Amino acid sequence: MGSWDESAVRARIRQTAARDPKRARFGADTHRYELAPPLPEAQIRAFEEAHGIELPSAYRSFVAEVGNGPAGPGHGLMPLTAPRPQADEEWAADDEWEQDRLPGRLATPFPLTEPRPGRIGTPADELTLGTLMLAEEGCGIFLRLILTGPRAGQVWQIDPDWGGFVPVAPGFHTWYTQWLTPP
Template identity: 45%
Template sequence: MRARLAEMARQDPRCERFGAERHRYRLSPPRAAADVDAFEARYGIPLPRDYRDFLTQVGESGAGPGYGLFPLEGLCYGPPDEDEDDDGWAADDEKAQDRQPGVLTTPFPLTAAWRPGPRERYEQAALVTGSLAIAEMGCGEFVRIVVTGQDVGRIWFADQVWPAMTPGPYFREWYLSWLESDAPRRP
């Protein structure tokens, strides 16, 4: 994985690929297994095996689809600069929502793609229980991994602007497909 990231960085030295200006094709060091154990104990959930293995063997945060992977704990993008927009704040708010008591232990409610009907009232927070925000795709879309319920380990895309929840692959396939892609550059 690190060799492929190095190749991606070599092919895109100006970080023109979507999100690369944020993660710059760099992964943080892996997280200590004891830290991941402590996270799981604190929130009362086991992390999906392939995600946990990634955290402890590959890297905790950084290079990945969209703006990259969030760290398990702490700020998503570091303290905001005065000259930057507030994208990091939205991501940190999304992570903070996940860490509320009972959110991660409540089973993820969906088994199929969801969009609200014309008269349906919904609460976004209720749709993402049992899942952990792990990345941001931009424009209010977050990547979540299910940690409790039927779909443990599956990636779901949560669009907050155009309310929708869409299932994706499991973590490993999601990350590897990004590594293997040759996404077009931004215009």
């Protein structure tokens, strides 16, 4: 998947928001069904060059054609290039976002070749090398986009205490469109 229909995605988000005026759906109070503007190509390219990576095409085209967060799964899609606006409280996602931007971290090979279900027993920061945090689900659970290695492009969920580090979607497009199609 290399391209998105911005108007169709934004229409789906508006429809979902209209069906959820009290923001009862998990995370809606955080992202408020709002999308930031897309990022300019030069800004995306500069991010990739600064981190020595190529973003998976579905994610890259989303931030270029649709928006740079936050409407999305969990507490919302984290922005690629600018931290979440300062809120009344600090979120664990803020630290994860900053850690991902440390030099060399995103380009480091993803250390897992297979999922690691259950308690992972290894510090999460060692397992998340070569991944980009997409969203927070609360309680230390994060959704991450694999950037390097044979699993590149997949979306995995890391729950260090109970769920392990396991795939949840074969790619960003599937993961995001599943959220766009609420039950």
